[in-house]
Amino acid sequence: MIDGAVRASNELTARWARHACTGETTALSGAGLWPLLALLAAAADGPGRAELRDAVGRDPADADRGAREVLEILARGTAVDGAFGVWHRAGLPLEPWWLDAAPGGSRGELSGDPDADRPRLDAWVERNTRGRLTRMPVALEPDTLLVLATALSVDTRWRTPFQDFPFRPRSGPWTGRPRGLAGLNSSGADLDPLALAETPGGPLTVLTVAGLDDVDVHLLLGAPDRPAGDVLAAGVDALDGGHPLRRGAELLAEPVARTAPGVTLTTVPSFTPAPTLRTTTVRFDVTAEHDLLADPALFGLATVSTDDPRGHFPRISRTPLKIGQGAQDVNAAFTAEGFKAAAVTAFGVAAGSAPPQDEAPVLSAVFDRPFGFLARHRPTGLVLVAGWVAEPEEWPEDASSGPGFW
Template sequence: MNWQHDSVTAANALTARWVKTCSGGSVVMAGAAAWPLLAHLASAAEGRGRGELQEAVGLDAATASQAARSVLSIMDGSTAIRSALGLWTRPDLPLHPAWLATLPAGVHGELTSDPAADQLRLDAWAKEQTGGLIADMPLQLTDHVLLVLAMALTVRTTWLRPFTDGIDLFETGPWAGREIHVLRRSTHVLDRAGVADTPTGPLSLLRVMGTDGIDVHLVLGDDSMKPGQVLTAAMDVLAGLHPTTPAGLLRAGSPGPGMTVRHGRDHAPDDVLNVTVPRFTLASTHDLLDLPEVFGLATVTDPSRGHFPGISTQPLAVSQARQNAVATFQATGFEAAATTALGAVGVGIPPNTNTRPA
């Protein structure tokens, strides 16, 4: 088995299912910051809950922990990516050494009898691991929480060729009639942009190359397409499932959303790709329990019985599963971060429904 290839494919498949649920508005999400946590849960679960988690993870639950470590090792191999796993448990919660050994060394800490103090410590962990991009842990600690499993993921890159800042007024598209901050850049490398033909409609794509092997792909769909359709189609395009025509081969006119090809007189004979894109910062908070079918969390949240005998002899159920995420696209580079956290309680205790505002 090719652990790295299969693990990355499975993690991407989770992201693809998640983005299909996007219905509108601005959103940022990171399936890669949730998948390893679900994999570690799947390896320790039993019964129907194990089957649901295994389906969400997309790999055999028996080898899911090994696959999760493979994904983390890939991330650790890039200087532009920083990932961290964290586990905190109450001292009176017995843990099976075999499951604990599947986690990276040094990630296990303790929860005390003071949830407020523990919250500050976990918030500080999230802030430190994301370089300040995310200020707090997405879950709320209570006296009932016995275990917290979390992951922080950060990506930072600097553009090989920076943009220049400006302000523009758009006449058409999603920003029609609005004066917004934009970024501009010109290049003679036309294949950085193109139009993809997908079953849901044409997509305009722009590849922005960063340092340390990180590329950011900007995608714009037709006004009639929903965000979930655009994102799903974009992932299929990047996977090579739909054909893309480079900008240099497009005919004059408007071959794709937000893209115009025209001929003009110039003293230089070379074609030029002129790019104007919005400068943006997006932040989102997600409750993964709102989408149990995506994340395999339907059964394991039932507090009437335990679901993770592989973790502890104490019966446990998932009570919280949330993610905070942020992304910034600016003139000099791109940075994004996500922190995902799962909380577990002893069975028979109602799951905590109190959450902090985003």
């Protein structure tokens, strides 16, 4: 059961992905952004409060509680770590509500000297992303009065590791690479990791790669001409129960298998008639930077980023405040052994064998063209990181040829 704060965060992820994922390699974390927007909604008034309410999808009166719920999920995860940080300019008068409502975590003062403050905030980022990211994504300006930030990191190993191999797709945009791609394949008797989602935009193949702890990564493949943002948004909706999923044995029906993008159904000689799932995908390492004020209306920031002599956040301080900067840096890497990711989001507030005797069905799922991915906290359903892979890693030049090219 997806609870209110998690569902609201996932809806932001889907909406952001639909807007930001245009077909190039990228990644984003709605789970890193949503708690900050929820806190700002609870602290705002006037038109800005209404805009933030719409972006957050939650009543501002209890949005701060939702923010703490999501941050608690990140903090208590096994494969995911999360942190919240807030730094105020020394001497900025703070309201009692803000002192009580702001989540626990790192709290500190800004001296007003960027050269002195920047190393402390960068060190916080590096410490809370396990070294995958090393800088606070917003600049410290002379008029920066407040910095709000979240950091999350994901580090999980697969229950069933993949095998590396040099992969040369036979068709599509990834053909013609001289060295081939850094391919990954696996094979097993469990068919349930593969699913077909029936969505309004067409069928969507969903492959769940299970982590040893509490995070899974879902690979998403739509029709070749389906927009990247639509694939990711539909994937979030399907995993939240919004679209029906057909799993495992249901896909052994030939008409069903034919409708699943990237999936084929064949029979092979085998010792037993038990079916097999074979998966082929690629290594990827994605890095992205997002300016959250490039389209402020998407995040409910249009009004609260403008000058107003009364300010927009009276529950934080009687000093007039506005959002001066908003940014997120993300990195995500998918390998044969596991998945690692990190995101920092911040606002600057300014101001072997014998011959086989039988045949068995084989479901093959091949991700040999651009696809989406979602890293998801299994116990709660919170989508941690979403992204699109347009450029996978190439097979290393000094690597052996492995088991052969496809």
